[in-house]
Amino acid sequence: MLAAASSILALGARGHWLMDLLANFRVQYALYLVVAALLFFLCRNSRWAGVAAMAAALNLWVISPYLLQLPQSSESKKGGSESFRLMNFNVLSSNRRYDDVITYLRKQDADFVFLLEASPGWEPALKKMEDLYPHQKHEIQAGNFGIALLSKTPFQKVAVSEYSPSIASIDALVLVGGKRVRLIGTHPYPPINAKVCRLRNAHMQRLAESIAKETGATKTIVAGDFNMTPWSPHFVDFLSASQLEDSAKGRGVMPTWYALPLFSFGVPIDHICVSEGIHIEDRGVGPDLGSDHRAVWVDVRIIE
Numbered sequence: 001m002l003a004a005a006s007s008i009l010a011l012g013a014r015g016h017w018l019m020d021l022l023a024n025f026r027v028q029y030a031l032y033l034v035v036a037a038l039l040f041f042l043c044r045n046s047r048w049a050g051v052a053a054m055a056a057a058l059n060l061w062v063i064s065p066y067l068l069q070l071p072q073s074s075e076s077k078k079g080g081s082e083s084f085r086l087m088n089f090n091v092l093s094s095n096r097r098y099d100d101v102i103t104y105l106r107k108q109d110a111d112f113v114f115l116l117e118a119s120p121g122w123e124p125a126l127k128k129m130e131d132l133y134p135h136q137k138h139e140i141q142a143g144n145f146g147i148a149l150l151s152k153t154p155f156q157k158v159a160v161s162e163y164s165p166s167i168a169s170i171d172a173l174v175l176v177g178g179k180r181v182r183l184i185g186t187h188p189y190p191p192i193n194a195k196v197c198r199l200r201n202a203h204m205q206r207l208a209e210s211i212a213k214e215t216g217a218t219k220t221i222v223a224g225d226f227n228m229t230p231w232s233p234h235f236v237d238f239l240s241a242s243q244l245e246d247s248a249k250g251r252g253v254m255p256t257w258y259a260l261p262l263f264s265f266g267v268p269i270d271h272i273c274v275s276e277g278i279h280i281e282d283r284g285v286g287p288d289l290g291s292d293h294r295a296v297w298v299d300v301r302i303i304e
Contacts, residue, residue, distance in 0.1 A: 026229075065250070086297065092291035108297060111152050112151050115147070149170045205238070243276070270296045285297075
């Protein structure tokens, strides 16, 4: 009944980084506990069947906003800009399947692409994409925190921001159908210990504060490897402070890491979040292309 115990401990995710790690596996706990409840029931052990069922229900309640399809609002039926596609992909700095990634990007034909872990080895691949994406902003770095933005349309403004020391994020302003859209790509530290977990949380908090200060009619899309799942309270805090919506809500759970074929090993830590007035028309996750992550893409339309 480790899954049941972990489900309860994960409720303390805000107080300790290890419990926050446990909170990332709510889907797995739910699957295992449903199976356990059925097995205990078949073995006529009603006490443990009840415990497993209650723990499964807890996890299903937490993840339910992603499992239940959202009703279509009247606002989403209004006219607006033409649909455009944005993609976010952590390509893995040590990944050498450059041609496979290039082929996939060309096939997807997204209007904007954020590539994370853009190491020096990926620079020639980015140059090969200049015919499709003539407007590019790179912050190439050795290691795991390089980043690049590829765009079909010119940038009105583009800059590199740091929400954590020495961790580059790209902040761009573009025009889509005459409407101003702010695109932010970011990749905070992974929560491998208490110190970097605090750095990750502070990174996302500063990013949220920057978004909350946005005034006027500008819409915002944030994409990246957040190194946290939607079940983390720190992800919830980010959405609340930034007033963004997770594009995955109501569309099922789409694991993006680790890029294994078995669902039960994957967690959704790569995200695309949008501000009010941006309608998500479609969303998907890419195939295994040599990275430990899978690409995430959305088709969106500005409706106000």
